[in-house]
Amino acid sequence: MNINAVRLNPGKSLQRQILLIFSATLGLAMLGSVLGVGRIVEHVEKHAWQDRQQEAALRAAETVDNFIKRQIHVLRLIDLFGLDELNQLDAGEMTDLVTYSPDLLEIILLDSQGQVVTHGPRDNAQLANLFTIPQSNWFIQARLGRVYIGDVQRASDGSSYIVISIPVRHSGVLAARLRMEVIQQVVENLHFGLAGSSFIADREGAIIAHSDHSITDRGMRLNDHPELFALLRTSSASWAGEYVNLQGVRVVGTTIPVPDSNWMIITEAPQSEAYAASHRSWQTLVAGAVFVAFALAVTLSVFMNRNFLSPVKFLLAGVRHIKEGNLDHRIAMRQSNEIGQVAVAFNEMTERLQDRERHVREQTAALLEAKSMLEERVRERTRELEEQVLAKEKALAELAEAQSSLLEMSRASGMAEVATGVLHNVGNVLNSVNVSCNMILDQLRESRVSNVARVAAMLTEAEGEICRFMSEDPRGLQIPAYLRAWRRPCRRNMKICALRPDRCTAGSTTSRRS
Amino acid sequence: MDAMIRLLFALLCLSLAGCAEENPKDAPGSAESGPRVLTIYNWAEYIPQSVMNRFTSEYGIAIDYIVYESLEEAVQNIRTGKVYDIVLLYPEMIPQLIREGRLAPIDYRNVPNFRHVSSNFRDLSFDPGNHYAIPYRWGTTGLLVRTDLVTRPVSRWSDLWDPEFAGNIALWSIPSNLLSIALKALGYSVNTPVREHWEEALQHLLALKPHVTFIDNKIPSVVPTLAAGEVAIAYGWAFDAMTAQEEGLTNIEYILPEEGTFLWMEFFVIPANSPHRREAELFLDFLLRPEISGQLVNESYYASPNEAAVPFIKPEIYNNPLVYPSTEALKHAEPSLPLGMDGEAMFESMIKRVFPVK
Numbered sequence: 001m002n003i004n005a006v007r008l009n010p011g012k013s014l015q016r017q018i019l020l021i022f023s024a025t026l027g028l029a030m031l032g033s034v035l036g037v038g039r040i041v042e043h044v045e046k047h048a049w050q051d052r053q054q055e056a057a058l059r060a061a062e063t064v065d066n067f068i069k070r071q072i073h074v075l076r077l078i079d080l081f082g083l084d085e086l087n088q089l090d091a092g093e094m095t096d097l098v099t100y101s102p103d104l105l106e107i108i109l110l111d112s113q114g115q116v117v118t119h120g121p122r123d124n125a126q127l128a129n130l131f132t133i134p135q136s137n138w139f140i141q142a143r144l145g146r147v148y149i150g151d152v153q154r155a156s157d158g159s160s161y162i163v164i165s166i167p168v169r170h171s172g173v174l175a176a177r178l179r180m181e182v183i184q185q186v187v188e189n190l191h192f193g194l195a196g197s198s199f200i201a202d203r204e205g206a207i208i209a210h211s212d213h214s215i216t217d218r219g220m221r222l223n224d225h226p227e228l229f230a231l232l233r234t235s236s237a238s239w240a241g242e243y244v245n246l247q248g249v250r251v252v253g254t255t256i257p258v259p260d261s262n263w264m265i266i267t268e269a270p271q272s273e274a275y276a277a278s279h280r281s282w283q284t285l286v287a288g289a290v291f292v293a294f295a296l297a298v299t300l301s302v303f304m305n306r307n308f309l310s311p312v313k314f315l316l317a318g319v320r321h322i323k324e325g326n327l328d329h330r331i332a333m334r335q336s337n338e339i340g341q342v343a344v345a346f347n348e349m350t351e352r353l354q355d356r357e358r359h360v361r362e363q364t365a366a367l368l369e370a371k372s373m374l375e376e377r378v379r380e381r382t383r384e385l386e387e388q389v390l391a392k393e394k395a396l397a398e399l400a401e402a403q404s405s406l407l408e409m410s411r412a413s414g415m416a417e418v419a420t421g422v423l424h425n426v427g428n429v430l431n432s433v434n435v436s437c438n439m440i441l442d443q444l445r446e447s448r449v450s451n452v453a454r455v456a457a458m459l460t461e462a463e464g465e466i467c468r469f470m471s472e473d474p475r476g477l478q479i480p481a482y483l484r485a486w487r488r489p490c491r492r493n494m495k496i497c498a499l500r501p502d503r504c505t506a507g508s509t510t511s512r513r514s
Numbered sequence: 515m516d517a518m519i520r521l522l523f524a525l526l527c528l529s530l531a532g533c534a535e536e537n538p539k540d541a542p543g544s545a546e547s548g549p550r551v552l553t554i555y556n557w558a559e560y561i562p563q564s565v566m567n568r569f570t571s572e573y574g575i576a577i578d579y580i581v582y583e584s585l586e587e588a589v590q591n592i593r594t595g596k597v598y599d600i601v602l603l604y605p606e607m608i609p610q611l612i613r614e615g616r617l618a619p620i621d622y623r624n625v626p627n628f629r630h631v632s633s634n635f636r637d638l639s640f641d642p643g644n645h646y647a648i649p650y651r652w653g654t655t656g657l658l659v660r661t662d663l664v665t666r667p668v669s670r671w672s673d674l675w676d677p678e679f680a681g682n683i684a685l686w687s688i689p690s691n692l693l694s695i696a697l698k699a700l701g702y703s704v705n706t707p708v709r710e711h712w713e714e715a716l717q718h719l720l721a722l723k724p725h726v727t728f729i730d731n732k733i734p735s736v737v738p739t740l741a742a743g744e745v746a747i748a749y750g751w752a753f754d755a756m757t758a759q760e761e762g763l764t765n766i767e768y769i770l771p772e773e774g775t776f777l778w779m780e781f782f783v784i785p786a787n788s789p790h791r792r793e794a795e796l797f798l799d800f801l802l803r804p805e806i807s808g809q810l811v812n813e814s815y816y817a818s819p820n821e822a823a824v825p826f827i828k829p830e831i832y833n834n835p836l837v838y839p840s841t842e843a844l845k846h847a848e849p850s851l852p853l854g855m856d857g858e859a860m861f862e863s864m865i866k867r868v869f870p871v872k
Contacts, residue, residue, distance in 0.1 A: 137637045
């Protein structure tokens with residue numbers, strides 16, 4: 001194939017293919033590295049956030065727990081006074097007790113029937129004025145011996161409170177109404193990140209306190225957020241993960257139960273903030289990877305061009321010279337690599353081609369001379385053969401003429417011989433016929449067959465009286481003897497015919513034999 | 515990558531939202547297309563028509579008000595699956611219906627006015643956390659006496675058994691009230707856990723039965739009966755006393771007996787099979803508006819659990835101890851507690867003995 005017939009396809013050029021393969025490999029390697037590093041950064045950051053949030057939530061849970069426990073301890077301390085002692089306290093002294101603890105709104109001591117023994121309100125008595133105390137859950141639960149922590153109750157004026165109660169001696173109940181501001185402050189004081197928020201919810205989905213007041217003001221619940229609600233209902237220990245929060249923002253969150261209650265502390269931070277460093281890392285990594293890839297591609301291109309593609313092009317130019325017949329051309333490359341070896345091999349090949357061309361020229365001249373000599377000898381031999389052919393054709397013509405004459409003579413001689421044979425055979429036949437006829441006549445003469453005709457005539461005459469003729473007539477009486485006399489010659493003739501059929505039929509055979 | 519995941523998630527959410535919009539009826543409590551009708555099942559004339567008309571004009575939701583003749587009938591109809599959106603019940607009936615899954619939990623996002631409800635009606639034992647019931651009104655139970663027809667003052671429940679008043683007494687045929695009266699007359703708590711007390715109260719009541727006239731529950735008030743002089747004593751409520759006062763019947767007196775009154779409370783519940791839960795919650799929130807609660811008190815003379823309604827209640831009503839008794843007067847008051855499973859069965863059998871089925 002002519003080297004010019006192979007047109008260089010830019011898309012399939014060696015340079016491009018090498019660059020493409022290298023770029024793809026490099027790109028994949030860079031992508032893998034970027035993804036790996038990015039994931040590691042994201043993982044580390046995510047866990048760092050979760051740890052930070054869990055620590056904050058744990059602190060908040062401890063604070064809330066301590067708050068509740070502190071109030072219960074206050075109630076237990078009051079119980080230590082004993083019913084009699086407390087009975088002697090007037091409302092003012094009880095109120096002093098309440099004001100001692102800023103988180104208490106009201107304390108009330110009840111007997112087993114739900115009747116108020118004593119009480120101390122901070123400002124206005126609420127529990128003490130209830131006429132449904134015996135029906136109230138907080139009274140019944142404490143009456144049954146349980147420490148009771150009620151749901152958050154919101155009042156008309158927007159304030160909120162919870163009721164806690166404990167069983168006390170003499171089957172009584174000590175209850176307190178607590179300000180929820182403390183709980184609210186707990187979640188408000190939880191700070192992490194710029195947009196981190198936290199809230200407390202019970203396992204029924206009610207939000208007890210939220211760092212965003214509008215959430216509690218609107219009475220929002222978690223029941224409409226199945227993902228989060230299910231988490232509250234099922235997780236008994238701390239949990240960390242991602243979800244969409246009440247405001248519809250995807251967040252990284254943690255939950256931690258408040259001990260001895262059905263409350264959960266939830267802390268959450270928007271993913272945009274939680275993963276900000278990861279996002280920056282991603283951007284940096286991607287930008288770095290693109291830059292490095294570009295620089296490597298340029299460097300590789302220059303290197304490839306200088307060390308591989310230029311020598312190949314030089315080699316190609318040398319090959320083109322040789323193709324054009326310039327066998328004196330030599331590729332001047334001194335590179336000590338595979339391309340240099342190819343150039344040396346090309347030069348050696350060119351030298352050999354030169355030698356072979358010289359040898360071919362000499363061989364060709366010798367062959368031309370031998371060819372002319374051979375042609376002369378062929379011409380002479382041809383002439384001799386032509387003369388021999390002409391002589392042979394003449395002899396053959398004479399031979400054919402003699403053969404024709406011999407054939408005519410032979411045909412006439414054959415016909416005469418056939419006619420002689422036929423005549424001889426006809427004579428033999430006629431002779432046999434003659435002999436047979438004589439033999440028949442002799443036979444007939446020897447037999448008394450003529451007497452048979454006479455017997456037949458006599459029988460014809462005696463027709464109608466055959467019996468009489470045969471028994472009485474003398475001629476008739478001789479007939480049986482005649483017929484007995486015929487029996488023997490007839491049997492003999494019959495035997496002759498049976499044993500020698502040739503004698504009955506073979507007048508001709510005999511004649512042929514003769 | 516995260517952006518891609520978020521985009522896919524958003525698309526998924528949008529598609530789900532699209533699906534949800536295509537099937538609005540699949541959502542629980544969602545409103546059906548066409549005119550919305552809220553079915554309320556209640557005693558006769560328990561909600562003023564003017565209040566219902568205002569709700570309809572504000573929300574565009576019509577109200578179908580169905581009347582029951584007894585609470586037992588109401589409970590039975592809920593159990594048989596008849597469809598109502600709001601039913602008024604007494605606390606004693608609510609726990610069993612909750613256990614049976616007949617009631618729907620209330621979504622308090624639709625009832626923000628619940629914050630006005632007094633602590634007296636919050637977190638009570640029959641419905642901890644008020645998950646299923648919202649209070650409507652409450653009051654005392656006492657004796658209505660025609661002072662001019664009795665020869666001596668009447669001040670105790672036990673006076674009903676005085677032979678002097680035999681044949682001169684009218685009682686509402688509400689079994690739970692009748693047994694509570696008998697228990698109180700015997701000096702027992704209306705929530706006594708002692709079975710013998712109940713049995714004794716039943717016998718006490720059966721002894722009284724031949725000497726009293728039972729009032730048809732369908733009539734709105736016993737005052738006309740008293741005014742006509744058909745009987746001298748009846749048990750009733752503040753509403754009856756206020757009606758008598760309005761009509762100038764000064765000879766009818768309302769007495770809170772010395773043994774202690776027993777409180778009644780009425781709660782609205784939403785049956786679990788209600789097709790209009792949200793509308794029902796809107797209506798209950800509407801009733802808990804301070805001005806609406808005030809209007810209800812002004813028109814019915816029954817106390818409201820809504821503390822914020824006080825400024826909207828006529829002073830003469832709010833200051834009337836018949837409607838809003840003093841704390842002192844309520845000191846020995848007893849609300850009725852649920853009886854529990856065994857108590858319910860016992861109570862049912864006692865009702866049959868007081869009012870045998872013919």
